[in-house]
């Protein structure tokens with residue numbers, strides 16, 4: 001799985017590489033700038049020089065390639081006061097070297113530029129000028145650039161090098177005019193005729209650690225270095241305006257730090273090694289694949305538990321039993337075939353059913369009802385089996401979450417969505433939703449890690465970005481974004497199926513963290529594989545196809 005870094009982890013890796021003498025900060029900045037230019041040429045081949053890109057051993061002087069006959073491409077580079085701005089000066093110089101006409105605007109104070117950025121400011125200044133950053137200057141340039149009705153542009157590319165991982169507060173308002181002017185996001189101009197907007201490291205205004213949007217505009221391409229940052233994958237406090245919706249696509253450039261590993265990295269889930277973990281041995285008996293019990297609510301509300309049970313069965317649990325109250329027995333029996341049905345009237349009934357030691361995974365929550373959940377959860381947790389607690393099994397402890405945490409053990413997985421999370425961990429939800437004053441914002445990763453430590457078990461915090469953590473701080477992220485986008489997954493009952501998938505994998509002997517991660521990946525994959533028109537029932541039925549594709 002790929003590591004997702006925070007700003008401070010990235011800084012630590014960079015400093016360690018510089019301290020070891022293997023590279024200088026200036027070299028890293030040059031590689032970063034080159035990587036950005038290469039990524040731009042790769043994304044829009046029309047921009048690439050006909051002769052191809054050959055960086056050679058050292059930065060080339062400007063003008064070493066003849067301007068192409070079609071006339072110079074025009075770029076605007078917006079440089080900020082830190083090293084992100086330094087990367088911008090490198091990009092400006094390299095583009096000019098390829099014959100581009102480049103306009104650089106600098107937001108900051110030259111005297112306060114960090115050393116490497118200052119060097120690249122000077123290098124650029126030998127090539128071209130730096131425009132003042134004020135509304136008049138920007139307006140003046142815009143008049144030259146953009147036709148009166150703002151519907152056509154003379155520049156084809158805008159490079160955003162204002163702020164990267166060093167962003168510590170909301171975007172300054174005096175950067176807005178320039179960004180709106182050069183990057184017209186609200187315009188009648190078709191996308192294809194607008195200048196391409198490329199962010200260096202992060203769209204300026206996107207918090208690297210949390211995905212919170214502190215004033216960023218959506219980009220066409222974001223080019224980052226060494227590893228993606230958490231903010232590229234977390235949606236922040238606004239599901240529609242955060243991380244992935246701002247980056248559009250993320251290109252990760254190798255700047256020569258590859259041997260380094262961050263301390264306690266957050267991992268981005270992928271399908272690596274999944275097939276081997278999921279395959280079954282042909283000579284094993286059904287009980288070798290575990291036996292799951294899914295507790296259902298009463299008559300008229302058994303659908304959610306049935307969805308979960310079906311998911312547990314499809315994902316490979318050897319045997320799945322629905323535990324239903326007497327009044328719902330007939331209703332459930334009419335619906336299920338491969339599932340077993342057992343009567344579980346109350347807490348005593350559950351204790352009796354749990355005498356069967358083969359039952360090794362439990363699922364409580366979907367459609368269970370708050371009262372029934374309150375009665376059954378303590379018995380289930382006291383039995384010490386691997387357990388998934390979802391929906392009502394979480395909400396029933398809204399008044400005294402501590403009681404739940406005291407009973408939970410390390411083979412439990414709690415699967416709250418945003419609302420349930422806020423009921424169990426109101427203080428963490430408050431921190432998560434509070435506007436960040438200084439530094440990187442408190443993130444969903446921070447909140448999930450704290451929640452897992454407090455609950456003493458795995459917490460899977462659902463959403464378009466799902467974060468999973470265990471009490472030791474191990475943490476992974478799955479964002480249904482970029483090539484994993486699954487918009488049809490936002491459908492009633494999808495969460496019940498996820499609870500069932502996790503339960504099925506727990507029954508199969510997966511460790512809680514691994515069960516939660518694997519189920520999350522498969523859940524999104526089923527939605528993607530089914531595509532438009534998906535309803536919750538389809539998710540489990542899509543698993544066989546997904547397994548075949550994975551070569552399970």
Ligand SMILES: NC(=O)C1=CN([C@@H]2O[C@H](COP(=O)(O)OP(=O)(O)OC[C@H]3O[C@@H](n4cnc5c(N)ncnc54)[C@H](O)[C@@H]3O)[C@@H](O)[C@H]2O)[C@@H](O)CC1
Pocket residue numbers: 010011013014028029032080081082083084085086087114162163164165166167168169170171172200201202225255
């Ligand atoms: N860490 C690394 O390994 C590398 C970093 N590089 C670049 O360096 C960047 C990080 O540089 P810095 O740490 O200098 O940080 P930034 O350049 O992102 O910004 C820091 C500066 O912006 C100011 N600032 C932050 N938020 C502000 C706000 N809202 N309004 C006004 N001013 C604000 C700070 O006071 C500081 O002066 C990365 O994003 C990347 O682009 C690259 O050169 C390659 C290597």
Ligand SMILES: [K+]
Pocket residue numbers: 084160161162163164199200201202203204
């Ligand atoms: K930027």
